[in-house]
Amino acid sequence: MAKVVTGTDRRLIEAGFPCHQVGAETQRERGASSALPPLYFLHVWWARRPLTPSRAAILASLLPAGTDPDWFLRQLGIEKVQAMVNGEPWTLDEKMAGRVSFDHEGAEFLVVDDMVLRALENEQARRLSNLKMIATLKEKNPSLAKDYVLNRWEKENRVLVAQSIRIGQRLPVVRSPGDPYWAKQRIEWENASGIRTKEDKYGYPRAYTQAQCVEVPTDQQLTIFDPTAGGGSIPFEALRLGHKVMANDLNPVAAVILYATLDYPLRFGPGLVNDIEHWGRKLRDRLVPKISDLFPESPLPEDEGDILKKRVENCLETDSSSFDKEELDAFLYCRQVTCPHCGGEAPLLNTCWLSKEGEKWGVRIVPDGRSRDGTVRFEPYRLIGDRGPQGEDPNFATVEGGVGLCIHCRQAISAEEIKAQARGESPLGRWKDRLYCLVAVRRQPKLDKNGQPQRYRSGAKAGEIKTEKVRFFRAPNERDLEALAEAERMLAEHWPEWEKQGLIPTESIPKGHKTVEPLRVGMTRWCDMFTPRQLLGHLILVEELNRLEPEILKELGEERGRAVVTYLQFVIDKVIDYNSRQTLWEYTRGIVKGNFGRHDFSPKWTFGEMIFTGPNSGAAWALSQVIDAYAGIAELVKPLHERLGGSPPPVTIRCGTAAHTGLPDSSVDLICMDPPYYNNVQYAELSDYFYVWQRRTLQDLYPGIFRRRLTNKTDESVANPVRAGSVGEADRIYECLAREIFAESRRVLKDEGLMTVMFTHKSQEAWEKLTKSLIENGWEITSSFPVESESAHSLRIMGYAAAASSIFLTCRKRVENQDTPATWLGFGGTGVAQRIREAVREGLEEFSVLRLNPVDEMVACYGRALQVLSENWPVMDGDEPVSPIRAMNEASAVVAQYQVNRMTQGRLKVDDLNPEAAMAVTLYGIFGLAEFPYDEALSLSRSLNIRLESKAAGYRIEGRMIGVNDEQGGRRGRPKAGEEVGYFAPWCAGGQNCAWPGRRSAVRSGSKNR
C-alpha cells in the first residue's frame, strides 16, 4: 500500500514494487552458502545485506511509479535469454546464451549448428519426459488436474517441434524477465510432493551475477548515501547503478571492509589479484620455516597401515610403504577439568562424534582405571553401523547443559566448579585445553576392477599411479605433545620482545552483552582467545606483514600498496577467525567452523586448530579465499573499473557516527540504509576480535580510524543492556542515538529526496523504537513492503519464531502543517485507529498471495499501521499523544482476528473464545510451536484486551486475565504433593511458551476440584 504522493513524483517503491519477485530472488541468493556473492567471503561482517534487495531498494526508490515492472526486474539481473523455436520460447542455459549474436540492427539471434541442434534435441527430450511424468501423476491422482503448479509446468513443456529446425537457421532471441517467485513455488511443490527434478527452475544465473554496471553521465549521477554501511552491500549496488556514493560506518573494521569492497576493486581492477597473490605467498613463505617443526607428521597409525597394506597386497609393483604417510589437517581440543570428587582428569566432550560425513568416526574416552587421580587417553574409532567396534555410543557426552560427568567416578561436576576452573579460581587449578584427536589424510592407490592401481595415461603424470584421499582420525602421540610444548616455549621466549613492539593483543576484553561469555570462562584479554601455538602463528604473521609493508609500499606505491597490505591483513583475519578457542569442529560435515557461526562469543567445549604447513595449510587456504573474493568482486565491477580508466572511483568512505556526518545540508538525493536492529547484533563488541589485530598492521595506513584501543561503543546505535546497566537505560540510549541518526539524515537529504530503510526485526519493541525515532524526527512513512530476505535455513531463525522478511520502509520529509492533530477514535469510524484497521486488512489481503510466514505477516502489518500513523502525525487520543506501539497493537488485533478466522475457516471470531484460548490460538497462528519473546505475548494480550498477571500458584480462569507462571515465585510458594509436577498458570516463566495441557495443574486451572 502506498500513500499518494503529491504531483508526479511518486516512486516505484511507493507503488507497484514487485516485492514477491525480489524476495524470491533474495532467498535464492542467500540459499546456498557456496554461491553467496564474493563480498561475503572477503571478511566477516555481521548482518550483511544481500545484493539483489539492495539494488532493488535503490533502483525502485529512484524510478518513477509506473515503471514497467518487467524492465525493472531485468535491471536487477532477473532475466532469461530465450530462443524462439516455432513460436515457443526455449530458455537458454549459460553455454547457449554465450553463443547468441547480434545483427546490424542490434537484434539477437542464435545460429543453429551441431551443438545448438544437440542442445535443442536434449531440450525436446527433457520436455517429453516431463510431460510423461505430469500425465502419469494426473492419471494416478485426478485431483491434480486442477493443480496450478502442475498445469503451469505442463504448459512450459510444450513440444518444440525441433525436427523442423535446420543447421544454419537463425533462431530469434528475446530477453524476458525471470520469474523467481514461480521458481520458488516449483521448488516448494517438489519438496512437498517428494518429486525431485534436477532441472534449473529459474532459467538464469543468480541475478546479482547478471546485474549490469550501468553507465550514467556524470552530470546525471545522483548522490546516494548509506550512513550505516557495514559490509557495504547497499553502496556496492549504488556504484553498480552508476551513481556517486557515500558510505559511512562507525566501526573501523567495517570502514576498512568498505575500502576493500567499494574502492580498491574499482580503482585497481582484476589485476590486483597478482599483487595480492605475490605478496601473500611471500608472507606465507616467511611464516612456514618458522613454524613447520611445530606440526610434525607421523607414520600412519597401525590400524591405518593395516588397511593400506590390505588394499595394496595384491597390487603388482606397488609397495604400501610409499603411501605410509599422513597429511595433517586439523587438531581437535576439548576442555579438561579436574574432578572435584576423585581428582581425575575429566575431559568435557559434548559429543563423542568425530565425523558423520563419509566414513563415520567417534572417539572413545579411556580411563586408566585408578580410583583417585586417574588419567584418560583417547581412541578414535570407525563406526560399524551406528556404534563403535566395542558397542560404543558416539552420542555419549561428558558435559551436558553446562554440567560435567567424571569419566572415572561417574559423579557430576557442577557448572559452578567448571566455570571456577575455567577462570582459575578453583583450588583444583585451571582447566586446560586437551588435544584429543588429530584429523589427517592418507593417500592410497585408486584400483581398477581387477584390483590393480589405475595410472595416468597422458600428461605430466603419465605412468604415475592415481591416488585417492582417505581421511582418518588418530590420537595424539608423543611428538604431537612435544610440538605443543615447544610452541608454548617459543611463545614465552618471544613474548617480551613482541610485547615491547606492541604486537600482542593484550587489551582487556570489556564487559558487554556478548563479551560476558568469554569473561565468564576466564578469557579476559583478546589474546586469551587462542592456544599458545595458535597465538604464535598469528603473531609471526603480523610481525612478518609489518616487515613486508615498507617493501610492498615501495614497490607498489602508497595507494596500491595500502590495498595489498589490507587484503593481507584480511588473510590474517581469516586465519584468526578459523584458528581460535572459539572455533567449532562441525562433526556433521567434518570441518572447522569459524568463530562467528553465531553472532556471539559463546564458549565451545571442543574446538579446532589449523595447520600452518603442508598441503592443508590454513594460511594458504585463507590466502586463496581472499584472492577469490577479491577476484569475484573485481569481476562484478570490471566495466566500471574500465570506464574509470585510472580516475578515482566515485565513492567517499567515512568512519564516524551517522549522527554527525559533516555533510552539507540537503546534499544527498537518496538515503538507503539498513540500520542496526536494536539488540540483534553487537557489532562493536564482536568486531574488537579483529580490530585489535588490524590496529597492529593498518594503523599507519588509515590515519585517524585506529586511534582507540578498542572500537567505539559509546556512539554505537544498538541496545546493549550490560553496557548501559539496565534494559531501560539501553532502550533510552538506543532510542536517542537512532533519533540523532534520523535527524541528521533528514538534514542532509534534499527536500524531494527519499529515505528507504530496511529493517529486519520481529519484536514490537524494536519497531517501536525505530519508528518513533523516524516519525518524531519529521519523517513520514510513504510505503512499506515485506521482502523475504533470510534463508529459511539460517541458523538464527531455525526453531525460533523469527522474521524471515525485511520490511522496506520508504520515508519522505514530512511537511509540518499547522492543522489540528488527528484523533485516534474520531466520529463514525473516521479516526486513525479505524484507518489503521482498514490499512492492515488491505495489507493482509495483499500479503496473502505472498504466502509470508505468520511472523513476517504480522511485522508487515506493523509497517502498514505505522504508515497510517505517520501520515496523520501527531495523533491524539483525548489529551494523550498516540505512540507507535498503539498503532501496532491495533494491527495485532486485526491479525489476531484474521488468524482465528483462518484457522477455524471462518467459524469463530476472537470474541467467541475465552482469553486463554484466544491468546493460544492466535499465538499458535503466528509462531506455531516455536518459542517467542514474552513481549510479543504482552503486546498481543493488550490488543485483545486481556491482562497478563504473574500467578505462580492459585491460578483460576476468571475474567479477561491469564496467569503467567513465574517459576521463582512458584518455588517460594511450595506446592502440595499432588501438584509437584506441571506449571500452574498456562504461561511459563519468561512467557516464552504456552504450557502444554499435560504440564499444567488440573487443580489450579480449575478443571479439578481441590
Ligand SMILES: C[S@@+](CC[C@H](N)C(=O)[O-])C[C@H]1O[C@@H](n2cnc3c(N)ncnc32)[C@H](O)[C@@H]1O
Ligand atoms: C545492519 S548493519 C549494516 C549492514 C550492511 N547493510 C551490510 O550489508 O553489511 C548496521 C551497521 O550500523 C553500524 N552502526 C552502528 N551504530 C552506528 C552509528 N552511530 N553510526 C554509523 N554506523 C553505525 C554498525 O557498525 C553496522 O555495521
